[in-house]
Amino acid sequence: MKKALVFLMTAVMALNVCACGGKAETAKQETAEEKTVEEEAAVDTAAQEEEAFKPEKDISFIVGFDAGGTADIPARIVAKYMSKYAGVNVVVSNITGSGGQVAAEQVKAMEPDGYTLLHVPVGYYLQAALGNADFTYEDFTPVTMWCDSWVALAVKADSPYETYEDFISAVKENPQSIRMGTVSGTLPQLAALAIQKKEDVAFKMTDLGVNNKATELMSGRIDAYIDGVGQLSQYVKSGDFRLLMAFAKDDTVIPGFEDLPSAESLGYTDFDYLLQSFGMWMPKGTDEKIVQYYADLIKTCSEDPECIKELNALGYGARSEDPENYANICEKVQTKTNEAVADILN
Structure with missing residues (x-):
């Protein structure tokens, strides 16, 4: 019995040693694998950083x-x-x-x-x-x-045109009577032509060339012109101009001009080419x-x-x-x- 007991204990100890050895070997393998993954990730990150562009001069x-x-x-x-x-x-x-x-x-x-x-x-x-x-x-x-x-239609603040509809009605009643200031080959000129086409009206187109459009409107040499809202805003704030509409979509919020009628709300369609x-x-x-x-x-x-x-x-x-x-x-x-x-x- 004693011999059998000693043999059994020896066998159990041998199994424990083998198990511990196996666990240690597995742990070593897992550690090595983790290290390999980390090294590969570090190499990938370094490669990406090396490939990424970052300006080094003005x-x-x-x-x-x-x-x-x-x-x-x-x-x-x-x-x-x-x-x-x-x-x-x-x-x-x-x-x-x-x-x-x-x-x-x-x-x-x-x-x-x-x-x-x-x-x-x-x-x-x-x-x-x-x-x-x-x-x-x-x-x-x-x-x-x-x-x-965005480009917008501007008139003098003291003009009789309170709204876009007022303006269009006046042009329809007296064709060629409203002097629209434009500069050839520009987006505002195309916008003015788009208004003519959509509303079936005729402006008296006045090419301003290099002249200052704001000065031309304030002096009364023209009755209206179209320009960027950013350029017109100073004259609206000073009380010189009034904006009647802007070529913008209904869901557009123009800073400082939240209530300005959009072209879309006035029935214009397919005018993306006029967005500035x-x-x-x-x-x-x-x-x-x-x-x-x-x-x-x-x-x-x-x-x-x-x-x-x-x-x-x-x-x-x-x-x-x-x-x-x-x-x-x-x-x-x-x-x-x-x-x-x-x-x-x-």
């Missing part, structure tokens, strides 16, 4: 219009916040000429190194549709939208990682309460868009602008 934001204008003012606001989050300076440079075409042509010819951005007004689509520009969005790399703006949102392009061939970096940067800026506040105070809205969505928007706007020009001008 970025040029090219605006094809004069400093202090409708295009320039919001660009400088957004550039300030881009600099804040990018960690480098985003410098706005004004390269004027041919309705922004000089700036576009220069950017088009630049290397796609990730340090040059082009301010894109809707005027570029119109110029292409009119055959006045030999480039479209397809000659660049679309990045994102960065600012919302600003976009951003880069030289063609810019790397996708670079494009995504700037799209993400603009998104961050558009969600910054202070950035939103500054833009809203001047009648603009913060905006961002995914690069793929923005490219689709570019295609749609160009197509619609082409159709509108062919329909209205022919």
Whole structure:
């Protein structure tokens, strides 16, 4: 019995030793596997960080219009916040000429190194549709939208036109009697033609050329004109002008002009080509990682309460868009602008 008991105890001890050895071996294997996974994750993270774009020098934001204008003012606001989050300076440079075409042509010819951005007004689509520009969005790399703006119909505050309906009634009663100030080849001119077509009225179109539109209206040389809300807001606040409508959708809230009738509420349809949102392009061939970096940067800026506040105070809205969505928007706007020009001008 004693021998049997000793044998049994010895066997149990041997099994325990084997079990402990097995557990230890399993633990070693699990630890090794965990270490391998962690090392692989670290390598992947390092590779992603190495591949990701991060600017290391100043970025040029090219605006094809004069400093202090409708295009320039919001660009400088957004550039300030881009600099804040990018960690480098985003410098706005004004390269004027041919309705922004000089700036576009220069950017088009630049290397796609990730340090040059082009301010894109809707005027570029119109110029292409009119055959006045030999480039479209397809000659660049679309990045994102960065600012919302809208064009509105303005009259003097002491004019007899209290509402849009008053204004249209007056034009219908006396065709060619209302002098509409326009500048050839611009979005406001296209908007004025759209009003004529939709309402079946005829303005006395007055080409203002390089003259200041606000001064022309205040002096009484014209009766109305269409311009960006951001540019008109100062004259509304001063009590000089009254806005009668804006080319905007019903669900759009225009900062400071929440009660302004939208084109959609007045029966306009399919007028996306008259929405004045600003976009951003880069030289063609810019790397996708670079494009995504700037799209993400603009998104961050558009969600910054202070950035939103500054833009809203001047009648603009913060905006961002995914690069793929923005490219689709570019295609749609160009197509619609082409159709509108062919329909209205022919």
